[in-house]
Amino acid sequence: MAADQAIRREGIPREEPFAIVAEKKSALRLHVLSAAAEEVGLYPGMALADARAAVPQLLTRTQDLVREERLLFALHRWAHRFSPFVGMEPPDALALDITGCAHLFGGEEAMSEAVRAEVEGLGFHTRAALADTKGAAQALARFGGEDSTIVPPGESPQVISTLPVAALGAESRHLRRLGLKTLGDVAQLPGADLTKRFGASMTRHLEEAFGRSATPVAPVAMRRRYSARLSFPEPIGLTSDVTAALDKILTALCGKLEEDGRGITALEMIVQRANGSSEVRAIGMAKPCIDRPAILRQWAPIIDSLDAGFGIDVIRLVVRGHGPLEVKQSALGQVARKGSLDDLIGTLGNRLGFDRVTRPAPAESHLPGFNQVHIPAVSAGGKRDWAPRLAPDPLRLFPGQPLEALSPGRPPERFRWRGRTFRVRKAEGPRRILPEWWQEEAERRQARDYWRVETEDGERLWLGAEPQPEAERKWSVYGELP
Amino acid sequence: MESLQPYLRGEARLAPELPSLRFGRVHEVAGRSALSFLAIALAAAGGRAVWIVRFGTGEPYTHGLSAFMDPGQLLFVHVHEVKDALWAAETSLRSSSVSSVLVELPRPTTLTESRRLQLAAETGGTLGLIYGPEHQQPTAATTRWRCAPLPATEEDSTRWHWALHKNKEGTSGSWDVTWRWQTRSLSVVSQNGGGPSNPPGRDPS
Helix, strand or coil, X not given: CHHHHHHHXXXXXXXXXXXXXXXXXXXXXXXXXXXHHHHCCCCCCCEHHHHHHHCCCCEEEECCHHHHHHXXXXXXXXXXXXXXXXXXECCCEEEEECCCCHHHHCHHHHHHHHHHHHHHHCCCCCCEEECCCHHHHHHHHHHCCCCEEECCCCXXXXXXXXXXXXHHCCCHHHHHHCXXXXXXXXXXXXXXXXXXXXXXXXXXXXXXXXXXXXXXXXXXXXXXXXXXXXXXXXXXXXXXXXXXXXXXXHHHHHHHHHHCCEEXXXXXXXXXXXXXCEEEEEEEEEEEECCHHHHHHHHHHHXXXXXXXXXXXXXXXXEXXXXXXXXXXXXXXXXXXXXXXXXXXXXXXXXXXXXXXXXXXXXXXXXXXXXXXXXXXXXXXCCCXXXXXXXXXXXXXXXXXXXXXXXXXXXXXXXXXXXXXXXEEXXXXXXXXXXXXXXXXXXXXXXXXXXXXXXXXXXXXXXXXXXXXXXXXXXXXXXXXX | CCCCCHHHHCEECCCCCCCCEECCCEEEEECCCXXXXXXXXXXXXXXXXXXXXXXXXXXXXXXXXXCCCCHHHEEEEEECXXXXXXXXXXXXXXXXXXXXXXXECCCCCCHHHHHHHHHHHHHHCCEEEEECCCCCCCXXXXXXXXXXXXXXXXXXXXXXXXXXXXXXXXXXXXEEEEEECCCCEEEEEEEECCCECCCCCCCCC
C-alpha cells in the first residue's frame, strides 16, 4: 500500500522497480515493494545495499508512517460506501463487515470484485478475502496467495487449514523447523503446549484464524469534519458583505453541529482573494457554541482588519475544535443579567490570547506564590474551595524586591525601599515557610522567614529573608498587607 | 430592600455610614491601602468581577483577598500595555455579564479615556473601579477615594483612613474605618468633614 501511495503521489512509472525502505536491525532494508520490484527478485527485509547491487536502477523512498496512517484513514472513510461497519487493520488493511450489504451490489462475488476494482482504480494493489470471521478473512488476504478469495459459509476452517504457518506471526519460523507447514498441522497440537512453547500471541493468531475467538469488526468512530465554503460570482470586499457571507456559512455549519449536539470552540476562516493569494484567520470560543450572533461578534474585529486586496473569491470556514453542547435551563425566579460571560471571555481572549484571561484556583503548596494558580477561564476544573483567612495575608505578592537595611535587627529597624525610608513600628514574626519535604533537592525552594511589619507611616509590608547568619541575611519585600 | 442583589439596588454598600458606590459609574481609588478598599468594594458589588492586572506590578494574592471576598468570582485579565488595559476595561464594563470591573493603571486617565469608561459603565450597568496613582486632574469618574493605612489600636483588627475627595453625586468626607478579622466586618470609627465636595455648577470635570 505504501509503495503504491508513493508511486501515486510522485508519478513514478509502474514498470520501474520501487521500494519503501525502513531502518530495521540497524540497516536500511526494503520494507514494501512494488510489483515490478518483486518481479526482478527483490524481497522485503533485504538490505538496501544488497538490493542496490542487484538492481542498480531501484528507486526508493524512506518510510513515512504518518502518511501511511493518513492514507489508511482516508481509505477507511472512503470504504463506507460499501458497508457502515469498517474497521482499520493497520498497517495496510481494512475489514468490512458486509452482513446484509452484499445483495446491494449483486451478491458476494460481485461485491468483492466491485471493491477490488474500485481500489485498483485508485492505484492500489489489493487482495481481498471474504470469510465467516474477520480473522479468517485477514489470514486469507495476507497469506492466501490469491488476489481474491471467497469462502462459502461454514467452510472457513478447511480453507484456513491449508494456509502456511507464516500467518501465525513472527514465531512461526520455529514451526517450520519442527515440520509443521500449514495451520492445519498446528491446529492439531494441544493449545496449552503451544502457548507454553511459543507464547500466547501465536495461539491467539490461530484462534482468530479459525474463528474460535471473537474478533468483531471494530468500526472506527468517524471523526466528523465540519466545514463549509462559499464562492462568490464576483469578488467581494465590503465588511458588510463578508459578514453576511460568514453568517450564511455559519447557518449551514451550526445546523449540522446542532444536529450532532456539538458546539464550536475553535474556528478557522480561509479567505481566497481574486489574485490567488489567501489568508487564514482563527478565533476561539470560551465554550462550545452555535449561537451565530455570538460567533459573528468574535469575527467582527478580524473582518475589520482583513485585507481584501482585489476582492475575495472564496471564504471557507473550518471547525478546528468542537465540544458537546451544553443544554441549559434557566432556573425559575432567577434574575439573569443580560449579556453572557462566555461572550466576554471570548472577546478578551481573541484579542489578548486565551491564556491571559484566567481565574484563580488554590494549589497545594505552602509557599506563597505557589499556592495559587491561574487557569485559563475557558477551561473547566480547578478547585474552588478557598479557606477563609482570619489573619491578614498579603493582598499582593512581589517576586521579592530587595531592600536596603539601614540598621541591624530582625527585621531591620530602618530600611530603604522604593526610594523611601521606613522605620519599623511593629513587627510580627517570624513565620517560617518551608518547601514541601517531597520536593526534589534540585527544585527545592529555599526556606524563608516572613515578618509582618508595620512602619511608622502606617505602611504594612510583608518582609522576608532566608535563614542565614545575620551578616549575609538579605531582606526583601514580598508583599503588601491589608 | 437589603435582600436585593446589589446591582438591582443600583449601588454597592461598603458600610451603612459610608456613601455607596453606584453601579453604572466609574470610581477612582488611590492610596497605599487601596487594595483593601477595592477588595471590600468588589465584595459589596457581589457577583462576578473582572480584575485587569498589568504584568510586572506584582500578582494579586487570592489567599489574602479571600478574607474580604470570594476569589472564585474573580476573572483576571493580564495585560502588558495601558492601551490593552483600557480596552479590556471598556469591553468588560460594557458587556454587563459581570457586576464589577477593576482596572489597574500606572497613570491617571485622561478626560477622554475616563469618559469612555464612564459611558461603557453606564451601558453595561457595571461598577467600574480604577486603581491608579493619586492625582488632581479632572476626569469623568464619579467618586475619587484615597485610602491610607492607620496604625492598629486594637488586637486582631486593621484600621484605614478612607477619604472621599470628590463625589459628583453626593457629599465628600473622610472616615476612619476598622476591619475586624474575627467577624470579617467593617465598621466606621470616626467621621470628619462632610458637605458637598464640588459646589454645583463648578464641577472641574
